[in-house]
Amino acid sequence: xxxxxxxxxxxxxxxxxxRTQAPEWSNTDKEAIIKQIVDLRRQGSSTAEIGLVMRDKYxxxxxxxxxxxxxTQILRDNDLASEIPEDxxxxxxxxxxxxxxxxxxxRDIHNKRQLMLTESKVRRLVKYYVxxxxxxxxxxxxxxTAEILLSR
Numbered sequence: 001x002x003x004x005x006x007x008x009x010x011x012x013x014x015x016x017x018x019r020t021q022a023p024e025w026s027n028t029d030k031e032a033i034i035k036q037i038v039d040l041r042r043q044g045s046s047t048a049e050i051g052l053v054m055r056d057k058y059x060x061x062x063x064x065x066x067x068x069x070x071x072t073q074i075l076r077d078n079d080l081a082s083e084i085p086e087d088x089x090x091x092x093x094x095x096x097x098x099x100x101x102x103x104x105x106x107r108d109i110h111n112k113r114q115l116m117l118t119e120s121k122v123r124r125l126v127k128y129y130v131x132x133x134x135x136x137x138x139x140x141x142x143x144x145t146a147e148i149l150l151s152r
Contacts, residue, residue, distance in 0.1 A: 005117045022065040027058055030067050034074055037063070041080045047071045048086065083152065085134055088125045092146050095119050099143060119143070 003010065022028050036058060040050045050071055054060040064070050075081040082089065098115040102108060122141050129135040 004121065016062075019062070019065060022060075022062065025059075026062075026066065027060050028066045033058070033060055033063060033067055034078075037071060037074050038078050038080065041075055041078075046086055047075065084149070085125075085129060088122065088129065089150065091118060091122045091125065092141070092150060095122060095143065096146055096150070 027033065033054070036054065037050055040053060045053065051063065054063055060066050063074070067074065069077075072081060084092070095115060095118045098111055098118065101111055102115065105111070119141070126135065126139060126141050130137060130139055
């Protein structure tokens with residue numbers, strides 16, 4: 001897949017093999033996996049971090065194959081899901097860091113351009129999530145209130 005704001009192609013990398021069932025060597029104790037996911041979330045881990053810990057530490061290559069639900073669905077069932085999707089949250093944090101940098105370095109034109117591209121990605125994601133009803137209708141990204149929004 002091509003890059004969004006460049007004329008380059010994407011990078012090739014390995015792909016997880018197609019499976020319909022968890023491998024026999026993996027940990028498939030559904031209740032233990034769900035309990036571990038809930039505990040990791042209460043410690044403050046993001047969904048991506050939870051997936052990495054489950055794979056590396058607990059021998060669960062795919063939570064969805066082992067439990068039948070994705071990590072976000074498990075968190076939603078246990079009322080631990082965040083209000084903002086994780087990819088959108090990460091882009092907003094990136095934009096906030098760029099804004100802080102630009103406050104100190106006003107002549108950094110490369111960072112200014114990168115901030116425009118990042119905030120464009122944020123607006124595109126917001127449009128998608130409002131359309132798919134993961135964010136409420138009328139939700140708008142405002143750089144002035146973004147830091148308050150992420151602190152919740």
